[in-house]
Amino acid sequence: MKTVFTTGEAAKICKVSQQTIIRCFDNGQLKGFRVPGSRFRRIPRDMLYKFMKDNGIPTDALESGKRKVLLVDDDTELVELMTKVLEEDGRFEVRIAQTGFDAGMLVKEYRPDIIVLDVMLPDINGKEVCHRVRADNTLEDVRILCISGMIEDDKIQDLKLAGADDFLHKPFEIEELIERMCALLEIEAMESQTA
16 A cells, blocks of 8 residues: 655545645645655655545545556457556556446446546447546546557547547557556656655
């Protein structure tokens, strides 16, 4: 379980802007420390928990501390590989949908932080899934990373117009998928967490 958070991570957990967290940190409402030799602020879990309690912010996001990922793909082998790697990473909680319809049902109930969406689904295409997610303003913070092996570059622009945040061509390296997910979720890449 994560014991220290960046201001960006704390902002996501509290569902407020990063500027709000920084302001609360700088004025002493939110206790933490600065990384020696840098301007980075860090917030220990117990301090973040106290801050959330003091301000009436639900602490359930902090309890698990993991980012929720919804994988939408009918390629069972790829889904198994992605799930295994993401769960071993330790920062993600994963749910799976094999059709656009299932994805639509799960998004409402699970409220993922990010959807990794295969564009070529057996029932409805990924563009339609993007439209549906973006049409629901309670899901505006959900990031969508589309993946596909059979799509032309002009179609990628269509996906982005439909609400996709990023696109990755299949086949891809699983490390690149995680890097792209971290960028969209504003999580620091693994290497820099040791800094």
